[in-house]
Amino acid sequence: MSEGDPSATVLIVDDSVVARAMISRAIEASGRFAVAGAVPNAPAALRFLRESRVDVIVLDIEMPGVTGLVALPDLIVAGRGAKVLIVSSVASDGAAATIEALAQGAADTLVKPDIGDFAGKFSVALVDKLDRLIARDEQVAEEVRVPVPPPEPPVAAARDVGKGFEIVAIGASTGGIHALNQVLTGLPSSFSVPILVTQHLPASFMPYFAAQLATMAGRPCDVATGHMRIRPGRIIVAPGDAHMRVVRTSDGAAIRLNGDPVRSGCMPSVDPMFASIAEVFGARALGIVLSGMGRDGSDGARTIVARGGSIVVQDRESSVVWGMPGSIAKSGDASAVMTPAEIGQLIANRRHIA
Missing domain, CATH: 3.40.50.180 (Methylesterase CheB, C-terminal domain)
Structure with a gap:
């Protein structure tokens, strides 16, 4: 994936219209990712994933109805290999919800700031997390570029x-x-x-x-x-x-x-x-x-x-x-x-x- 070629796709799942818009803006502004969809709840995300595949699912935890933690196992299955990045105000260091999300299969977590603080550090951190999850850092990218992986010991x-x-x-x-x-x-x-x-x-x-x-x-x-x-x-x-x-x-x-x-x-x-x-x-x-x-x-x-x-x-x-x-x-x-x-x-x- 070259710079300016947003071939990695992201699905945003967040009940806040403003949060969806701000996260979308940060992702699109990077020029390295495309927002494939932005939906307000887990059922909508599952419907989306039945029709489309994405590379990363950005998931909020606190949502009305089915919470992000409850929906996480189903989203992992429906995602067919998509990595799940938890972006939530309750995903702080040491939080029980953070460890539970990681234990259930989330790939990483990021604290969602107040609405007025979405620009700046949060946007940079979000793009950095996405970069890492799709292996854009040099070390992992080098491994991904191996044309034929060596046989694994059976x-x-x-x-x-x-x-x-x-x-x-x-x-x-x-x-x-x-x-x-x-x-x-x-x-x-x-x-x-x-x-x-x-x-x-x-x-x-x-x-x-x-x-x-x-x-x-x-x-x-x-x-x-x-x-x-x-x-x-x-x-x-x-x-x-x-x-x-x-x-x-x-x-x-x-x-x-x-x-x-x-x-x-x-x-x-x-x-x-x-x-x-x-x-x-x-x-x-x-x-x-x-x-x-x-x-x-x-x-x-x-x-x-x-x-x-x-x-x-x-x-x-x-x-x-x-x-x-x-x-x-x-x-x-x-x-x-x-x-x-x-x-x-x-x-x-x-x-x-x-």
Whole structure:
């Protein structure tokens, strides 16, 4: 898609006439996108999507009748691959609605300002979100331009993946919360291997994110703190303002936090988590990389493989962005490329038996 060629299309779903007009104006003014439609509610959006396809759905949450959160699963199905960007006044950092939307499959969120503040920063942020969702940044665009993607390791190749693993570490970014939901809900209540999660989110999201994961997985989940012990049957998530590393202790392993710069530039980063579990657990480490933009996790994945552990990544088709998992699959470090549901089954079926 070249500059001035608005071949990426957007459907706006918002009950406010003024908001629809302002969002449309910001999108059209970019010269890079076309507004295919602007409708006032979810039923109208579903009718529109039965007849037309779009690249992105911009969705408000608070609407009369069927709310955006209630309609979200149906819109994802009806969208046939369209990415959903939540633009709502209740989509602030740490808001329960934000995490719920991401868990249900929304690709990203943006706070909708007061009517008088639509110009300026909001318009720039909106266009930036759209750019990222359709992979216009150089890194993802480079991957999209690969003419013939390399073959993905088949599910059958996962027969021995993670055999005897004693820790699971999961890295994710854009689109990763929904994938995490699918992975974790596939685990039985008897599953006792500890799970570490590094998800690219601001620190203000983390308390609710941990609560959401606990509900998804049916097991305790904590936001990591320094010196926290790693216990069987629990989930620990990295805080939004520090990397999570694992260190060996006299009777097991514990968490250490630090803010050292990393090559990916991410905070928190998947790479320190992966590198540290490779050091402590070696061949008993299982790393998983879900949907996300960029290459965070690639360096750590290489370390896990070098120490005899296994790496499994999400497949291209189910990923919102196949940057993080795709970079590992293309490097040859992935033992298997699978859907989130298949990853959950693999973890459950090949859990370490003490």
